[in-house]
Amino acid sequence: MTSAPAAKLTLPDAQTVTAVTHWTDSLFSFRVSRPASLRFRSGEFVMIGLMGDNGKPLLRAYSIASPSWDEELEFYSIKVPDGPLTSKLQHIKVGDEIILRPKPVGTLVHDALLPGKRMWFLATGTGLAPFASLMRDPETYEKYEQVIMMHTCRTVAELEYGRRLVESLADDPLIGEMVAGKLLYYPTTTREEFHHMGRVTDNLSSGKVFADLGLPPMDPATDRAMVCGSLAFNVDVKAILEGFGLREGANSEPLEYVVEKAFVGDGV
Ligand code: FAD
Ligand code: A2P
Known part of the structure; x- marks a missing residue:
């Protein structure tokens, strides 16, 4: 240490x-x-x-x-x-x-979810932080067949920390091989031109992210999700996850998804 x-x-x-x-x-x-x-x-x-x-x-x-x-x-x-x-x-x-x-x-921990096949990490802004930890943890790839990181920011520059981190995983001696083919990274912007655009919520509701990644829609039997963003983001994503039949879990009662606030307040 x-x-x-x-x-x-x-x-x-x-x-x-x-x-x-x-x-x-x-x-x-x-x-x-x-x-x-x-x-x-x-x-x-x-x-x-x-x-x-x-x-x-x-x-x-x-x-x-x-x-x-x-x-x-x-x-x-x-x-x-x-x-x-x-x-x-x-x-x-x-x-x-x-x-x-x-x-x-915190609640964004593997222990707060039931076992599943596919893990969705859903974040805006600095809400990426807990997933920067979880994306580098071998347990994530031992527990799930596929891991999808959806991260949305206003601009391309705001995605850069996450982009570099995901890029570095392939060369990571500890988890490089585990990550290959399992981690699907889906960054989007909302206020600057980029190859993929739109809010996490819109890309889930429209089915665009499923079509782009070749995945079936979320299913409570197989899919798990962790959510971290502003209060408004968390509320909107929760409604979508519940619409797919996922239920909110906790450390004391593991279920299909968990949520944490990325910050308190309306944003800067
Ligand atoms: P504050 O008085 O705390 O905040 C002023 C205002 O700035 C807030 O009302 C809000 O409108 C806005 N704001 C605060 N934080 C953010 C943010 N992260 N993104 C957008 N707008 C914001 N912040 C981080 O930067 N990284 C983290 O990993 C992080 N993890 C957190 C985890 C939890 C569980 C919670 C509740 C908050 C977390 N925060 C994180 C927010 C952090 O606690 C502070 O609010 C932030 O560092 C700003 O502190 P401050 O004293 O400068 O301003
Ligand atoms: P948008 O540009 O359409 O508001 P912010 O910088 O305000 O914290 O937002 C970070 C990102 O989260 C932005 O891309 C923003 O999209 C998006 N966003 C803000 N609120 C929501 C919400 N309620 N649901 C989904 N995405 C949101």
Whole structure:
């Protein structure tokens, strides 16, 4: 495990930033050291943040974007212009410290679903983050014959983090062979010309995604789904999944689909 020397740490639950990548004016990703004791299930989230001006920790929920086997932790973040946390977090550099409360939780986990043949990951914007973890987890490919990643953003640039990640999987020594032929990536834009366009909801309702990928419509006997986006997105997708006969599950009662909010509020 990579962790910073104890003497350097000044914050409670401090972890050291090891990499930062800016994808657009409003999106960046970063990696931090992982507490040796932190165990989590791919798809879960933790509270992370910085020390506020008032001397109290300023924390927000963040999905862990790295898989559970990774020695470091990765996060994929929005930059909200006046956001209390991200207006500062967007300026972190390698060697800086962030606060990370090591208590992972969440519903986007394999345990919350009944066994199935086909897994649908449905996301908008930074809602990709939990699936960046799950797409890199061998368990995903051991449990399912096919995995479909539908990700929709307004522009092509906003898809880039996910595109690079999916592209890198083929060369991954751990899961490269497992992913080949099993992972179907279906990125779309809604406000810029791209080879595939349209909202996740529209492409499911019209049947376009099934036709494009050569798949049958969703069936509760075979299909499972995990959903992560804005509240409006989650509500609309849930209605479509229920229309196919899928029921919402939870850690305590595994069923056919699970949902998590990518953020609270109306979006930036
Ligand atoms: P806030 O005061 O928290 O937010 C201000 C406003 O910005 C919100 O009301 C909303 O309208 C908008 N907003 C906030 N976050 C987003 C977002 N991600 N996308 C679009 N609009 C947003 N954020 C991430 O960037 N990456 C994650 O992996 C992530 N995982 C989360 C998991 C859960 C379970 C929840 C509940 C939230 C998650 N968030 C994630 C949102 C995150 O907790 C913060 O809201 C975000 O970092 C902005 O913090 P802030 O203090 O700058 O602004
Ligand atoms: P659209 O451009 O048609 O609004 P945002 O940047 O507002 O968070 O949205 C991210 C992506 O999610 C956009 O492509 C947006 O499409 C899409 N989107 C927003 N709301 C919904 C919804 N209720 N159902 C499906 N897709 C949505």
